[in-house]
Amino acid sequence: MKTDRLIAIIMILLKCERISATRLADIFEVSPRTIYRDVESISFAGVPIITYPGSNGGIAIEEKYKIEKGFFSNADISTLLMGLGSVSTTMSDKEVVGTLAKVRHLIPENQQKDIDLKSNQISIDLTPWAGNKDLQKNLEHIKKGLDQSRILTFSYVGKGGHETKRQVEPYQLVLKEKSWYLQGYCIQKHDFRVFKVLRMTHLALEKTIFDPRPFKPKILSGADWIEKRLITIKLKCHVSIKELIIERCGDEHITPYGEDSFLVNFPFADDELGYRLLMSFGDKCECIEPTHIREKLKDRIKGMMNIYQLK
Numbered sequence: 001m002k003t004d005r006l007i008a009i010i011m012i013l014l015k016c017e018r019i020s021a022t023r024l025a026d027i028f029e030v031s032p033r034t035i036y037r038d039v040e041s042i043s044f045a046g047v048p049i050i051t052y053p054g055s056n057g058g059i060a061i062e063e064k065y066k067i068e069k070g071f072f073s074n075a076d077i078s079t080l081l082m083g084l085g086s087v088s089t090t091m092s093d094k095e096v097v098g099t100l101a102k103v104r105h106l107i108p109e110n111q112q113k114d115i116d117l118k119s120n121q122i123s124i125d126l127t128p129w130a131g132n133k134d135l136q137k138n139l140e141h142i143k144k145g146l147d148q149s150r151i152l153t154f155s156y157v158g159k160g161g162h163e164t165k166r167q168v169e170p171y172q173l174v175l176k177e178k179s180w181y182l183q184g185y186c187i188q189k190h191d192f193r194v195f196k197v198l199r200m201t202h203l204a205l206e207k208t209i210f211d212p213r214p215f216k217p218k219i220l221s222g223a224d225w226i227e228k229r230l231i232t233i234k235l236k237c238h239v240s241i242k243e244l245i246i247e248r249c250g251d252e253h254i255t256p257y258g259e260d261s262f263l264v265n266f267p268f269a270d271d272e273l274g275y276r277l278l279m280s281f282g283d284k285c286e287c288i289e290p291t292h293i294r295e296k297l298k299d300r301i302k303g304m305m306n307i308y309q310l311k
Contacts, residue, residue, distance in 0.1 A: 005030075005147075006038055010047060010061075018050075018058035030147055135180070138203045142182055145170040145205055149212060152184070154203040156195060159272075164188070167206075168195070171215045183217055194218060233268045233293055236261055238284040248277075268293070275300055 005028055012019060012027070021032045021039075028035070039059055043049045048062040145152045152168050168184040171192075175181075180197040192215070237245055239260050246254070253265040268274050270293065278285060278297060287294045 006042055009035075009038055010042060013049075013059065013061045016060070018052060018060035020058040024059070034147055134201075134203075135198065138197055138200055139173070139180060141203050141205045142170055142173055142197070146173060149209050151187075151206040151208045151210055152182075152203060153206055154200040157199045157201070163201075166195070168193075169210045169213070171212070172217050174217075174220060176220050181220065183215075185213055185215075192218070194220065229269045229271070230267045231270060231290075232265050233290060234288040235264050235266045235278075236286045236288050237264060237281070241281055241284045244281070263288070270296075 008028070009024060012024070021035045024035045025032045039049055039051075050060045050062060052058055052060065142152065144150065149169075152170055154166055154168075155163050156166050157163050165188075167187040168182070169187070170182055170184045172183040173180060174183060182195045182197060182200075183192065184195065185191070186193045235245075236257060239262065242254070242262065245264055245266070249264065249267055255263050257263045268278070275297065278287065279300065287297055
């Protein structure tokens with residue numbers, strides 16, 4: 001991913017007197033044009049970059065800006081390693097191994113064991129237990145599109161199962177809760193849109209390179225659409241699903257009810273996804289109120305029974 005490549009480039013520049021864009025492009029398997037864009041981003045971030053023209057030229061960081069290994073504390077390096085270890089679960093090995101090696105170069109030999117121990121105390125594994133086998137491949141295509149400013153094409157399954165063909169300029173890949181989202185400019189809609197990666201099929205990377213537009217990421221807080229639709233309903237639940245309920249609303253709205261049940265004031269959206277969630281709890285959950293939500297649930301359960309009843 002671009003952020004990790006920028007960190008790795010800075011590490012290389014701190015270590016080397018100077019290095020050519022071509023050499024950096026070979027290391028990270030991208031084009032020299034991508035390296036120049038990365039160097040420009042690093043410069044905008046405040047790192048004093050110097051470029052030297054000519055056959056013996058290259059890219060460097062001002063000597064007075066360079067730091068000694070002791071500049072980073074053990075805690076700093078452990079944090080860097082933990083962060084890189086977490087993104088490695090969704091990135092190919094070749095993208096991470098080099099970066100990890102460069103960060104480890106900052107570790108004094110006599111502190112290697114202690115830092116390895118601390119960096120392994122917290123592990124963030126973003127891979128699913130099971131699921132869409134195309135997800136990893138699609139993420140790789142999207143990352144290449146982001147790195148190389150290339151258009152992506154895919155079929156997108158929207159609400160109601162309706163499928164549309166899309167051409168999109170990719171700008172940002174976001175991990176929100178348990179799902180990946182792509183923020184990009186949709187050529188068909190002439191506007192920036194957010195796409196859930198798991199809803200993409202037949203994703204392909206075109207050869208067409210686009211000139212990036214001014215882009216301001218949308219904040220995926222849900223405050224502008226989820227919170228406005230939420231109502232509070234009362235559920236009676238079996239203790240066996242307590243952890244699932246706590247994941248959704250915490251434990252402050254839960255009160256014990258009998259020996260093996262509890263009541264909960266549950267935030268609920270009166271839409272298809274909301275009812276799917278309630279029905280996923282099966283017979284371990286009963287909607288007590290309001291009445292109209294309870295009746296809608298009964299209608300859906302009857303509809304399911306009609307499918308399975310013998311004719």
